[in-house]
Amino acid sequence: MLSxxxxxxxxxxxxxxxxxxxxxxxxxxxxxxxxxxxxxxxxQYLACDRRGFITLLGGAVSVFLCVSxxxxxxxxxxxxxxxxxxxxxxxxxxxxxGSCCNLMDCRPTQSRMVGDHYEVKVDGAWTPVPYDKINxxxxxxxxxxxxxxxxxxQNKGVxxxxxxxxxx
Numbered sequence: 001m002l003s004x005x006x007x008x009x010x011x012x013x014x015x016x017x018x019x020x021x022x023x024x025x026x027x028x029x030x031x032x033x034x035x036x037x038x039x040x041x042x043x044q045y046l047a048c049d050r051r052g053f054i055t056l057l058g059g060a061v062s063v064f065l066c067v068s069x070x071x072x073x074x075x076x077x078x079x080x081x082x083x084x085x086x087x088x089x090x091x092x093x094x095x096x097x098g099s100c101c102n103l104m105d106c107r108p109t110q111s112r113m114v115g116d117h118y119e120v121k122v123d124g125a126w127t128p129v130p131y132d133k134i135n136x137x138x139x140x141x142x143x144x145x146x147x148x149x150x151x152x153x154q155n156k157g158v159x160x161x162x163x164x165x166x167x168x
Contacts, residue, residue: 075123076150079108087140091147091161094132100147100161111144111164120144120162123151129162142166 080088084101091100100106110121111129118129127148139145147161 075107076104076148080104080106083108083140083145088145088147091135091137091163093160094135100135102149102160105149105160106145106147108141109144109146111162118162118164120146120159122146122148122159125151127151127157127159129159133159134162134164137163138166139163 083106088101088106089099091106092098093100112119112126114126114128117131118134119126120129121127142165144165145163146159148159149155151157
């Protein structure tokens with residue numbers, strides 16, 4: 001074990017004659033350059049931070065757009081939690097068979113008028129809406145919402161309730 005102490009005579013740390021022959025690794029040089037630039041307020045440090053920030057911001061926007069797009073496709077369970085307590089839990093089926101919402105059935109979606117009927121996106125597919133499934137209420141966000149089971153097997157095309165967007 002090498003022990004290094006200050007010289008009693010000069011009060012300075014000893015210098016090693018080999019130190020000028022030993023080159024630090026590339027990684028250490030980069031770390032030191034970043035530290036030095038940050039300490040001096042150099043543009044390299046700012047450029048590195050700006051690049052990182054833009055990358056992070058771009059990633060966040062991408063995730064937001066993907067989640068928003070999924071919510072507008074009416075996929076089962078997507079966007080349900082946001083509206084359950086204050087809106088979906090209070091919706092009743094027009095056929096008198098209870099609630100529209102069975103924990104995860106309701107979600108935001110898109111709607112359109114095709115000829116003489118409405119269609120909504122349910123699990124990514126445009127689905128015709130029977131008139132008796134349309135609830136005459138306005139959603140808190142003014143948008144379209146659908147309550148339907150996952151569209152697989154015998155549930156393909158089954159819709160419990162549809163809330164159409166407000167018209168004004």
